[in-house]
Amino acid sequence: MRGAGGLEPFSDSITALFGRLGLGDPLTAFKISEEWESLAGKPWAGRSRPLYVKGRTLVVEAFSPSAIAFLRYGEAALLEAIGARFGDSTVDAVEVVGPGRG
Numbered sequence: 001m002r003g004a005g006g007l008e009p010f011s012d013s014i015t016a017l018f019g020r021l022g023l024g025d026p027l028t029a030f031k032i033s034e035e036w037e038s039l040a041g042k043p044w045a046g047r048s049r050p051l052y053v054k055g056r057t058l059v060v061e062a063f064s065p066s067a068i069a070f071l072r073y074g075e076a077a078l079l080e081a082i083g084a085r086f087g088d089s090t091v092d093a094v095e096v097v098g099p100g101r102g
Helices: 010-020 026-034 036-040 067-072 075-086
Strands: 048-054 057-062 093-097
Touching: 026 036, 026 048, 026 075, 036 048, 036 075, 048 093, 057 067, 067 093, 075 093
Parallel strands: 057 093
Antiparallel strands: 048 057
C-alpha cells in the first residue's frame, strides 16, 4: 500500500524483503524472541534462543551441542505453545542448530 507521494511504508518493504529471502514475518520472530523464556519454558529456556523464522520453520540455536537432541524431544510442546500464543499457522516446525550455526 503506497502512502502520500507514492512512498511505500518501511514495514511493508521489510516484510517483502524477508519474504523474498524465504524468511517469515520479522515481527513474529521478534515477538517470539522477546517472549522466549516464558513462551518456551523447560527445556528450551536457558538452553537455547530463537534465531529466525524461515517459511514456517522456527530456527533455534542450542547453547551446547549436547542440548540439540535433548531439545528436539520438546518440539511438540514448543509448537503447541507458539500456536496457542500466535496462532496455529505461524510456525509448524522447529529446526535446532548447534552454537554458531544460525
